[in-house]
Amino acid sequence: MTPAVTAQKPCTAAYSCGPVRLELTYDDPFLREALHGLLNQYDAPWPAPAASVQVTVESGTPPPKAAEPAGTYLRSHHLGVDRQGSRLLSFSRLGVWMELVPTSARARVMVPAHPDWPALVEDIEQQLVLLLVRAWAQQGWTPLHAGTLVPTGETRCVLLCAPSGAGKTTLVVALLRRGWRTLGDDKTLLRMEGNGVVARAVAHRFHLHPSSSRWFPEAGDLAVWPRYSRWTDKRVMHIEKVWPNRLLDRAIPAAVVKLERNPGGPALVVEPLDQIHTLNTLLRQVAIPSDAEHARPLVSCIAATAAHLRGVLIKIGNDAFANPLTAECLDGELRRMLP
């Protein structure tokens, strides 16, 4: 349902999202409220943001001469994105249009009227995610869709790579309970620094399925936490409230796990990965645009990361965490990856 919109004064909001500060101006206060959940999730502390991006979010249709992008730069489920010179033009399936000019750190989002308000908000969110990803990349950071685990007393981390729904968060939580720490469950930024690569936290909130309560009873009823999106039952959870002192801001990647579900198979299978499969695993966790200038630094960062990592494939069977031995075995396997 679309909230009733009346003429409003422009309102503003600002969010520090890792190394980037977004300064937004809205002509519709409902949009400010609707987007708060997305933008507020980038809650990992950083030093003062290195860059600011000015974003205007306006109700209305795209400029008359704005052609619908074909997706030659990037195509996602919601967006088609083209690059035109220094600009990125992005158009969503519901008609949300964005022009991003990274060189001038400005973006303009046009939001058409649409009867499906939640879907419209989701399309705007996707535009802002694109904006953030490009802004982070401009600051030299490669966004990696991966969780992280750091053993007690260590500064090195294991990167957990898997598609959404494959169990990254569950594995992270299973080891947090054993004293491990984390930068986050599925969002990490990587950057080459000196001769190595550093990983930084950008979002500390976890997205955990309520059914995981059966393995982690101390978490209580996870269903009471707010829902992550209308497409998933996962809940947005502050893990510090259940497992305190587990969050870190920074670590050095030293190992990577390619995580797979293994329905019908044994509870735990561990197989080594060679360097090329380690690289393959990492590349599949980065949204690489079809634009060589923008893709090259991301690929270089991932290759530099893979060069330093030990890799394993871990397959986890159904309901494996019902047996405490699974977490104990994983603890041992992951520690062996960080000699």
Next chain:
Amino acid sequence: MHSQTDNRRWMLRPDVVSTVLNDGAVILDLRSKFFFSVNPTGWAIAQMFETGATRAEVHGACRKWGAADAGLPEIDALIDQMIAEGLVESVNTPAAAAGGVTVAAWVSPSLSKHREPLQRIMVSAFDPGLPLAE
């Protein structure tokens, strides 16, 4: 394509990016989203195509790197594979000096295509996974 009849100059397509590994390199075709592993000698040859090279120029460089004449068909096979995969395109640019490529020890060059391409359509600009049906 026989090397005697192919005088064209070949260059990596602009939307092909490569990155060095400890042992060779990876070449990513941003158009098809397929990626390829090349061994060190394959990578040395691929680097010649960054500035553009003919088969004869590649043969000459490979001889300097230690390839025997009997190994030229393997070199042509790699070039043919790069052409067939669309990694290189013929260009009309003049010869350019290839920059200081070295090969420690000559072995037969190889280019291996990875079976699964990267996702062409993603969940989001952050999550490159396959979108699930809603």
